[in-house]
Amino acid sequence: MQWPFLGTEALAAGVVTRYQLATRHDALFRNVYVPKGQAVTPVDKAVGAWLWSGRRATVAGLSAAALHGTKWIDATLPAELNQPSRHKTGNILLHNDTLTDDEICLARGIPTTTPARTAFDLGRRKGVTTAVVRLDALRQATRLRADDVEAIADRHRGARGIVQLRQALVLSDAGAESPQETRTRLVLTAAGMRPTHTQIEVYDHHDFVARIDMGYPRWKVGVEYDGPQHWTDPRVRDRDLERRARLAALGWRIVHVNAEMLRYRRAVIVGRTEAALADARRT
Template identity: 50%
Template sequence: MIDFDEPFSGRAALAAGVVTRHRLARDFVHLHRDVYIRRGIPATPLLRAKAAWLWSQGRGVLAGVSAAAVHGTRWLDPDAAAELVRSDHVRSAPGISVRRAPKLDTCVVDGMFATTPAQTAFDLARRMPFDRAVETIDALCNATGLKVPEIEELATRSKGAHGIGAVPRVLALVDGGAASPPETHTRLLLVRAGLPPPETQIEIFDGEVFVARADMGWKQWRVLVEYDGVQHWTDPTQRTRDIDRYAVLPELGWTVIRVGADLLYRRPEVFVERVRRALGAAGAPV
């Protein structure tokens, strides 16, 4: 049965008698050669990956952002072209970037060949702008449970690969605990300011009772940093939870530095100085 909310073969739909040529032209968007989807379905990296796989007729391997998408990675650029690796000479198509590559580590996800999470991370580290690579690999690790040593092991086996010089520097800053690009940006800002690298997803207990999980911080000095996204202000349940825990954490000896988009992106020096002062007051060598 054809799911019109997913990319599908127009030829197969016509042969099955579930659409007419008139309806195919009227109600569906032509994505690629013989690939259609119901009109009004928003494009996502996952949808683009599935459409590219269908376009390739199963003769390729999803890679880069497309592999990241099928592995469940969030926060990907919705406008990025799908990425396929082929062993033969095939030209790229509008919205699909095709490249040749030597043997890659691959797996099957929902019936599609894709690079493994480790291979995907290795490729992103070599090909993406530095900060975006860290953000995307953070999200990939968060989605799949991938660990940095797995990527490093693959890099060791891939000496001489194009762009490999960037990989160690990217991986040195990857942390799968980051739950969003702003959290990654926050962590990178603190590290680049010369502060000790923070630990992510810190769990706080009052005795044996779980109190909160903080975005990042330093257990040794009991200093936490929390990124307040939009949901912290628009979701009543989240807002109530925040009020409760921000009242309890200082009582347990934790200092909490909160940061939002305005402070992070427009006044980063103010935020960094607040964290530096809190760490210094707690005895950190800053």
């Protein structure tokens, strides 16, 4: 049986008994169930919330982003719906925004705010860094263009958070493949050194060598965020050593960033990138 599902529908169809519903399933929302002990994803929450609404609401916000394929959404955050109702619930965030027909589409067969409208909503929420992280992830998943979001913003002039949205759009980049990459790029941007390119593919003649997170191809300087697997997994570490050697042989200087640097030593990231660029310009 597909899940999440409505308990009343499953009982009426004879798919489960009341005993099985109570002992083998957990209630995700009122009358919405998933298998007991199942790890619930943001997509599961989005589908479950829509079922809870009686299939009448439009999925919005982070739940819409999840249905559009966005990664790195915190599964502990509430599901989000847009519906013309004052009904309140503690574990679903309800919005009552007026949506035009072209701001709604079907995602996984469910009425959902379009990627552009979803970006418009997420980009206006407090915190420009978080907004850029979410816009980057949505653009990565959907290939949404900033112009599409600007068109929605022009339609809703005066909406709360519109100034931040426009700032976040300027700072966003569809090439970011993780929140850490976004934050690394923002550190460099704040220092006046925004990388000119993201996801830079490097070839040795026709032989693919590497794809660098971000950088400055003109000077052959790259910046990469290294997750913990780069240090703890021997196979990844060995592959990295070969990759670094090949990039160095082609004249690339790579600045490596880790979580500790990104959190506590941002000046080091900027300083090392400045030094790499200065060195490249001298040669």
